[in-house]
Amino acid sequence: MLQVNYIRENREKVLERLSVRNFKQPELVDQIIKIDEERRSTQTSLDAISAEANAAAKQIGDLMRTGRKEEAEAIKAQSASHKENIKNMGEQLTELETAQFNLLVQLPNLPHDQVPVGATPEENLTVYTHGSPAELIPNALPHWELAAKYDIIDFELGVKITGAGFPVYKGKGARLQRALINFFLDQAIEAGYNEVQVPHLVNAASGFGTGQLPDKEGQMYHSTVDDLYLIPTAEVPVTNLYRDVMLKEEDLPIKNTAYTPCFRREAGSYGAHVRGLNRLHQFDKVELVQITHPDQSYQTLEEMSAYVQSLLQKLGLHYRVLLLCGGDMGFTSAMTYDMEVWSGAQGRWLEVSSVSNFETYQANRLKLRFKGKEGKSQFAHSLNGSALALPRIVASILENYQTENGIKIPEALVKYTGFDTID
Incomplete structure (x- = not known):
């Protein structure tokens, strides 16, 4: 969430950066500034009348203690309206703060100056390409046909149990999944990340803290009885470990990694x-x-x-790195790189990771601060990245490593799978 002071003091900059996002409601900026002026004016009036009321109360007390009851009663009569005025102004201030908050949560993060202007994925910039497409066998199959051929993923069984989009991994397919998870976790730990295990359900405060709520409410599975949400990514619980926390500057950077299942409605x-x-x-x-x-x-x-790319390199996959344009970035991101792997059998790029810097946007929602050496507190910056999401990595391995006699396992995974071929 953007800070009101920044919006007020940098109106033109805010509008210019929102235009990079192709944001459709720039009028919200002026509405926020107008309400903020009313809020600050009301707060000033409330502070003044509260000070008057406190001064009168002190004067009445002093007069009563010295036996000057008539003078005390006179002042009490003069200040009788203070209590009602304070109540009314307090209610007005609450209404203004609520209105301001409801507008603020509709503003996305401001793109970093390096983020290109654009509205669609076609306007993203390719900043790096690694390797070249795998040489596929004649009549190469897409992964869903390979999954059926080698009986390693059953999509129809998942439909029977739950519905579309919930596959069942079997045999070497399940073991490949587990191997990838262990490989990715081991690599992260080796790179200095601390592994954590977190809940797979979160409350609304956690969803708000990282920006999934209210922006992506319709994309999250909601347990209405308990008012809990199935996580769309481990980003939500892991980042919320630091909600309402005051860190020390020497604690930074904090590096965590977590494996979780992720749940997304993917409506539409x-x-x-x-x-x-x-x-x-x-x-x-x-x-x-x-x-x-x-x-x-x-x-x-x-x-x-660079770290995410190193994983793709160790898996021997041809990939590219995109710098997302303003209109294709997530609501909370200030700058995002996407990593995409080439699927020769499908003839298209598959996104396998996003790495984003949220600057203070999440920290403001989370009230996540750190205290510097001089004792002053400020918001930290938060970042996250997929390292990696498994489905399209599995799809890429199946398609790019297929042979006439089975599917080879990338060398880096063999010690985790215990086999070097799916046949």
């Missing part, structure tokens, strides 16, 4: 691009979360991007 998704593992309602992912000093967050973003 349809077409050929959702086939097989391309888009699921439940999937596994290893997540990275960092809490950093504001001066270090963009260096950290580059380091996290």
Whole structure:
């Protein structure tokens, strides 16, 4: 959530950066500034009348103690309206604060100056490409046909048990999943991340803290009886470990990693691009979360991007890195890199990771601060990245490593799977 003071003092800058996002409601900025003026004016009046009431109460007390009852009663009569005025102004202030809050949560984060203008994925910038497409066998199959051929993923069984988008992994398919999870976690720990295990259900305060609520409410599975949400990503519980926390500057950076299942309704998704593992309602992912000093967050973003790329390189996959344009970034992000792996069998790129810097946007919602060496507190910066999401990685491995005699396992995974071929 953007800070009101920044919006008020940098109106033109805010509007200019929101235009990079192709944001459709720029009028919210002036509405927020107007309400803020009313709120501050009301607060000033409330403070003044409260001071008058306190001074009168003290004067009445002093007069009563010295036996000057008539003078005390006169002042009491003069200040009789203070209590009612304070009550009315307090209610007015609450209404203004609520109205301001309801507008603030509708404003997305401001894109970093490096973020390109654009409204669609086609306007994202390709900043790096690694390797070249795998040489596929003749008549190479897409992963959903390979899954059926080798009986390692059963999509129809998942439909019977739950519904579309909830596959059942079997045999070597299940073991490949587990191998990837362990590989990704081990790599993260080796890179200095602390592994945490977190709840898979969160309350509304947690969803608000990282920006899923109210922006993505319709995309989250909601247990209405208990008012809890199934997590769409480990980002939510891991980042919320630090909600309402005052850190010390020397604590930074904080680096956590977590494996969780993820649950997304993906309402409105349809077409050929959702086939097989391309888009699921439940999937596994290893997540990275960092809490950093504001001066270090963009260096950290580059380091996290390089780390995710190292995983793709170790898996021997052809990939590209995109710098997302303003209109394609997530609501809470200030800058995002997407990593996409080439699927030769499908003839398209598959997104397997997003790495984002949220600057203070989440920290403001979370009230996540740190105290500097001089004793002054300020908001930290938060970042996260998928390292990695499993479904499209599995799809890429199946498709790019298929042979006439089975599917080879990337060398880095063999010690985790215990086998080198799916046949």
